[in-house]
Structure formats: structure tokens, C-alpha cells
Amino acid sequence: MIEPIWQTPLQQQVFRQLLDAYSYPGKVQTLADTLPAAAYHALLATLLDGTSSLCDRDGLLEATQWPLLQAQPAPLSTARFILCDGAQAADFTPLLGTLTDPEQSATLLLAVASIGSGAQALRLRGPGIQQETTLELAGLHPSWLAQRADWCCHFPLGVDCLLTDTQRRFVAIPRTTQLEVC
Template identity: 45%
Template sequence: MSVLDLPRLWRPATHQALFRRILDVAARPGQIADLGDLLDGRPAALAALATFCDNTQTLADLTGTLSATDFAFLDVGKATVDKAGFILSVGTAAPDFTPRLGTLDTPEDGATLVIMVDSLTEGAALTLTGPGINGTATLAPKGLAPDWLTARARWCADFPMGVDLVLADATRLTVIPRTTKIGA
């Protein structure tokens, strides 16, 4: 019997639905998942973290927007940006750090960067190619400083090491794995 209802974002059924949608777009870079019906007004970036994180993971919040309650519900450890498995940042702030890139033996240790942007469809078009993309795909993030793409190219230069990006606007997100090539 439940005396109090969990907020929608933290219910197991919501996490299952989020996981399915995020997995689908992670397998098809450039496609956008609309999470609006699952969020109850919370940002899509937080929904991504709620799906990815648990008490075995670490998170660096560079936005300062996550509350103590958010951290408690994420049940994730805090870490500095160079050691965190997950990093939450805003797209307008150019990166001035080097995230975890993994090693040749453990490329899965590369960080996942969740970057909050203004929109995924109203900016300058980027062309994506690589596994999971039939030919080319386009993505038009608005509010993503060009330095992110330069840094991402540097971080992912030594495949299989590198980072995976999740770009999220208010209600939607897309995933750019380290295997994806980004062109202007």
C-alpha cells in the first residue's frame, strides 16, 4: 500500500519507458526522442540522468541546477568533472575540462555528457554519419557552442576511447555515440 505517490519522473514504469525511448535513439544517432509526456515539467536532461544513473555511477553537475533532492533520487555519487562517469552541462558554456575517455582495455569508462541546449531543431544543421545511420542524418541543435564539437572530435579521436553525447532541450533528446562522425 502506498501512502505517498512518487513524483512521476521517479516511478519505475517511467524509467522503463524512458529507457526504451533513449535506447531507440541511441541506436539511431540523429533521431530525436520526445519525452514530453513522461516529464511532468522536469527537464529532459534530468530524465536522461534518472535513466542512466544509480548508486554505482558518479555525476558532475556543471550547471548547478540539480537540487539535493534530485541527487537523492538519482542515488548517484558526486565526482569532479575529470573523474565522473556522467557530466551534466549547458551547451552555451564551452567546455574547459577533459572528461574520462576510458582506456583501450576499458573504453566503457569513457564519460557520457548530457548537454542542455535550447532546441534540437532550430540551430545550424549538422550532418551525421556512422553506425546506426542510413546514409546521413541531420541534427540542428541551437545553443550548442562550436567548441563542444571541436572538443568532442579531440576526445573521440582515439576510438574506441572517447565520450558519448546526449543533447537535450526542454522535452526532447538525442544521442551522439562516439562512433558517429559529425560534419558541418
């Protein structure tokens, strides 16, 4: 049997959760319990194919997963998808897109310890959010927030972030979301 992560009906469900996550930034999603606990696996399997480029900065993927994902390996500066251990500092500049082609920018997947609860709390405002919402999490290196603010300060340029944890949870923070530490 094909592993659940590669089954197209499950990928469709994961995509709908991604759609919901992007539509309502800060809304925590929980993946089906047949999927791997580290949520980024299912997200990558749903989003990538042979035309996508991926950089696994911190070596979170095993070598055997690459051929299945089909993605092309790329450096941090040109990858359209970047997977990082969120506990490690942000020490690079990803693709931010251009004024005419802002979609040619990176999507960051940051693996953190916990989403939906934790010692860190963020206040979110922007499209998809009525007034404001708060997001609790744990295990995100504070440098990401400062860097992201820089990367996203010239709309439409920017990066879109997906935070994932090891309990099948994830949340989206697109470039339009204004973040504040509370």
C-alpha cells in the same frame, strides 16, 4: 503518489527511448508529457543509482535532487556522467576510457535550447545511420564540437553525448558518429 520520473514503468519507457536514440544517432526523441520539460531530469533518473558518479558542472540540479538520484558527486575528470549547460564552453577533459576498458568513459548530457529545429545544423554519419542524416538544434556552444572531435578521434576511446532541450526532446551522439557542421 510517486512522481512520474521515479516510476519504474516510465523509466522503462525512457530507457527504450534512450536505446532507440543510441541505435539511431540523430533521431530526435520526445519524452512523455508527464515528465519534466528539461529532458535531462528523466534521463538521469533512468540511468543513475548509487553506483554511478555524476558531475553537475553548471549547477543545473537542485540540492534536493541529489539524494533521490543517489549518484556519487565526482569531479569532471573522473565522473562517469557529466551534466553541462551546452551554451557554456567545453573547458575540460572527461574520462575517455582506456584501450582495454573503453566503457570506463564519460557520458555527457548537454542541455541546449532546442533540438530538432534551430539555426545550427549538423550532418551525421556512422553506425546506426543509413548514409547520412542531419540534425538541427540551437544553443550549443561551438567549442563542444571541436572538443568532441578530439575526444573521439582514437576509437575505441571517446565520450558519448546526449543533447537535451527544454521541450522534453533529446538525441544521442555516441562516439562512433562523425559530425560535420553543414
